[in-house]
Amino acid sequence: MTRPAEYPPPFDSREFVAAPSDSPDERIDVGVLIVGAGPAGLACAIRLGQLMEDDPSLAERLGEVPVAVLEKGKGVGSHLVSGAVVNPRGFRRLFRGRDVRIEDIPSFGPVQHESVYFLNSSAATRVPTPPTMKNDGNFLASLSQLSRWLAEQAEAGGAMILPETSAERLLVTGARTVGVRTGDKGRGRSGEPMPNFEPGVDVTAKVTVLAEGTQGHLTGVALDHFGLRGDNPQVWALGVKEVWKVAKPLDRVIHTLGWPLRGGRKYREFGGSFIYPMGDDMVTIGLVVGLDYRDAEVSVHDLLQELKTHRFVRKILDGGERIGWAAKTIPEGGFVALPRRLHAPGLLLTGDAAGFVNVPALKGIHYAVETGRLAAEAAVEALRPGRTPWTPGALASYDRSVRDTYVWNDLKRVRNMRQAFANGLVLGGAMASGAIATFGKFPPGNRPTEPDAEVELIRPKRSAKYPAPDGKLTFDKLSSVYLSGNKTRDDAPNHIRVRTDVPEELGLLWERMCPAQVYEVKEDGGETTVEVTASNCVQCGAITAKGGRLTPPEGGSGPEYTLT
């Protein structure tokens, strides 16, 4: 039985840690450097803007560019994907006492009704909504849209946002993080500089905040380099979603469990779907599956296509048209997989990158906003006159403040629920219910997680059952990649580290798992090789969970999501 972890990628995180190499004149020096313009990074930038407004001397201490945000996507929101039902709590705290009301945030309004259904192949049975999944007071949004609005707020507060800029290396001198080096642009397929070659630059900062989101590249590097990994490995789920223009409005938020996922313990298929209204004329539908699944032929992309053929779902989409598509991983390890510490000298970890996601509640945006806000405050605290963020423990107030918030308590309560589902849906559901009823006291202790890449593969020939794409209701992967707006140039260097000489089973796992048709198994005289079409990649991060490693591609490449 093959385990993906037996074929580790040619990747060493030391390659991505370096001292600054540009001369001091050539470096870009900023006050606080934030990597990633998602909800965590932008909340951090907004909070820094507020603190500078309250205390103008702070801006002076931070220098000419007090706050900079690097974003690898073409623009803010280009790489952001979520459901999204947003808990407004994080925003309420971020904008408390400020001139912004929650109603000003771009949204599709509050959740009005919600239902959970259990599906089998022919029927949908309504089941009670689990307490963790209740959405009273939450609102519906597109995270991509919402973040573009947050970016405007951050810029108004004095932050400089640099899109099309990937953060490739962590700049470290001694034990201090002093910034990042951005990725080169304009290299050819084999790394050679082309006529439009632009080398990366050292961006140095007093404090570097990593807000890279799921599968953060430098976050992974920092966890290794500073020994910050928690007791348990992080695990992930892969979510694939579509946005549909629909003929009739959907009046409720819907979640489904069961079909097309299999409940049996040997499959370990944990997940479910979401169907949310986006105003009166759009609906988003997505399927999320834990990457600890075993069947090498599971394809979340194709399972979503299959889900849409269910009578119950088809009714909602009837007469509609697919107008958006996206894929992204979600960190699911929760409390037990959080880093040991959320800081190192000069460095702070926030949001999804650090693993702040509440799986039973299907939420993490408010945690991203909260941790981003607290990171800003900790950075400023460490920059008070006479202090320096580079001494050990100087940023420890961040860990303390995160532990004092609802973020920590929420996650602690539900800490064992995700792991329970390794036992299949029935037993897992029972254990999860126990955890809810006892506010997390049962089961006691911390249940360990197992790395997704350590799961042994099986091959029960599932893929024959996926529906053939008809171009109307069901689609092939390449059409989906096209709809993601991805037009990465074909001669860019390959940013995916993966072994290509692997057993057929593992190649097949990647081929089926990848929602963007990046991997293809080739048979040549009994030898299996994996062909990689890196320009299709939408940077969802699944390969990093299952035996490969993404590195940052050229800034500005990848998908260009707008509605997700």
Next chain:
Amino acid sequence: MTTLVFLEHHEGELLKPSLGVLSKAAELGGDVAGVVLGSGVRDLAAKAGAYGAAKVYVADAPELEQPLSQPRVDALAKLVSEQGFDSVLFAASVLAADVASGLSARLGAGLNWDLTDLVQQDGSLIGKRPALGDSVYVDVGWSSEPRLALIRAGTFDPKETGGEAQVEDFDVQFEDFSLAATMLEQAHAESEGPSIEDADVIVAGGRGLGAPENFKLVEELAQALGGAVAATRAVVDSGWYPYATQVGQTGKTVSPKLYIACGISGAIQHKVGMQSSGVIVAINKDPNAPIFEFCDFGVVGDLNDIVPKLTELVRQRKS
């Protein structure tokens, strides 16, 4: 309406896409003039009359010999300001896009690009522009004059109407900064037959060919038809054929009269580069290939049998 059309030329010939735009301008009506910029190009100007230009302006200067944009911006800025054209049209090319954007900045004029049609609507000029991956067309207008427009190459066919143009020379004062760039070297990709952008016939090969050496079948058919050879991203990626021939989202956009797709599944990434072709013929052994949903003629079968026979038939007919 007074319209000026930028007439691009190469190796002593006016380029077809420029003449196509000229024909379209003539069809829309009003006073239509062309402009030819270069060195030793006066003879070319007269030829534009046959495609609908009443007048052709010529700036003939050594500074305009090389295909650099800024000296051309100087020339056009002067001509447009002096003659008061209310529309300036370009057929898109690397040079034309550069010149159009430079002119837009110089004159503070609005530029609409990637247009696939121009219409007169209630007395104003409206452009059609594909958006969202060519899935919808939006109407674009201009809020001021002159109106600058870049038309997607191959959109309009040149129509010979047999008129004659009055040729008028004009002088250009070049700005110092316009002469700062010099051309060091020009290289041409070696290829036989027409390039895929101007070919009337394209025979394209995809992964269904099975092996790089099978491109020979495609080349032979293209040669028999006097057309060019194109390729899909998959085969270019695998190194079977050069990138210059890649058609699709991340390659070239073409619209020949006839497009023969051999062993091409028709993924959307390829489709967007060739869907505006006149007649699309698909040869593929997979009856479920998406290309059969948008081709005009489809043949389900083994291209190793079909393509050589087709080549043979074409040769017989021709001889």
